[in-house]
Amino acid sequence: MKNLVFVFLPLLTFYVGHTQDKVFDTHVHIWDGEKSVREYLTQLDTTDLTVTKFGGIYMAKKGQMEETRLKNNELITLSKKYPQLLPICSVHPMDGTEAIAELERIVKLGVNSIKLHPHKNSMDFDVTDERVHSLCKKAGELGVTVLMDNASIVPGDCQKLFDLALRCPKTNFIFTHMGGLNFRFWNTLALARTAEGLLGNNIYFDISATVTLIVNSPLEEEFIWTMRNVGMDNILLGSDFPQFNLKQAIDAVEQLDLTQEEKQKIRFGNAKKLLFPD
Structure with a gap:
């Protein structure tokens, strides 16, 4: 029995430490307002997880500014009712000056991040359009982080986003999914940083x-090699709820051959520095 205690005590200590780690889920789609928030929190309960913060995402529709304002307001209101929720609002870059005006409005209400999704089945715009550059540049001036889909399901996805980041050096971007199965492309950052x-x-x-x-x-x-090339300080955890759940993401990160310090950065530390610093 004594020997068993020595065997299981380190495992128990690791488990307790792991479960008490702070977690930020940067990628939670709020398709149906408060209903989505409740479904997300219920799913956490069913998997015995808690979350310190989660990014609740809305995606705007082109030419529907009234709905965009209403949905942004809804997300901001939900963030006051559910303190764990960080509102990741949205504007459609093809709405030009109206989009920039809405961006300025939500920043005054405390929003510090927006989501853009260029693919046809989402917001449907070309990343190389000058209106995208103008919006993202303005976001940087206002201190707003831009989340942009990067699943590489369309040709040139990574290349276009890289060029956008080069053109907007004062804007912080979070490219979601890290290129999907085209993640290898992002090893170029290790070279780009030497220029x-x-x-x-x-x-x-x-x-x-x-x-x-x-x-x-x-x-x-x-994948681990790529993570280290892009920088462990630049990687965030996300679930992509409701398509996936947070437990899947946490379990996957935990299985990777990373140090505990690297895992803790991914689970919470990097997001805190970027999205909600003291």
Whole structure:
């Protein structure tokens, strides 16, 4: 019995420490307002998880400014009722000056991040459009972080986003899914950073969905290599709820051959520094 105690005590200590770690889920879709928030929190309860903060995402529709304002207001109101919720609002870049005006309005209400999703089945815009550049540049001037989908389901996804980040060096970007199965592209950051004056440290990634696919696969070691090349200080945890859940993401990160310090940065530390510093 005494020997069993020595065997299980380190495991118990690790488990308790792990469960008490702070967690930020950067990628939670709020499709149905408060109903979505309740479903997300219920799912956490069913998997015995708690979350310190989560990013609640809305995505705007082109040409529907009244709805955009209402949905942004709804998300901000929910964040006051549910303190764990960080409102990640949205404007549609193709709405031009109206989009920028709405961005300025929500910043005055305390919003510090927005979501853009260029793919056709979402917000449907071309990342290279000058209105995207103007909006993202303005976001940087206002201290707003821009989350942009980066699942690489369309040609040139990573390349276009990289160019956008180069053109908006004062804007912090979170490229979600870290390129999907095209994650290898982002190793170029290790080279780009050696070119003086080329790139600011303004590119971050969430590894939602991608990490759950990669773990225990032949690509796992290469994925870890890429994570270290882009920088462990630049990687955030995300679930991509409701398509995936937070437990899947946490379990996948925990299985990766990373140090506990690296895992803690991914689970919470990096997001805190970027999105809600003291």
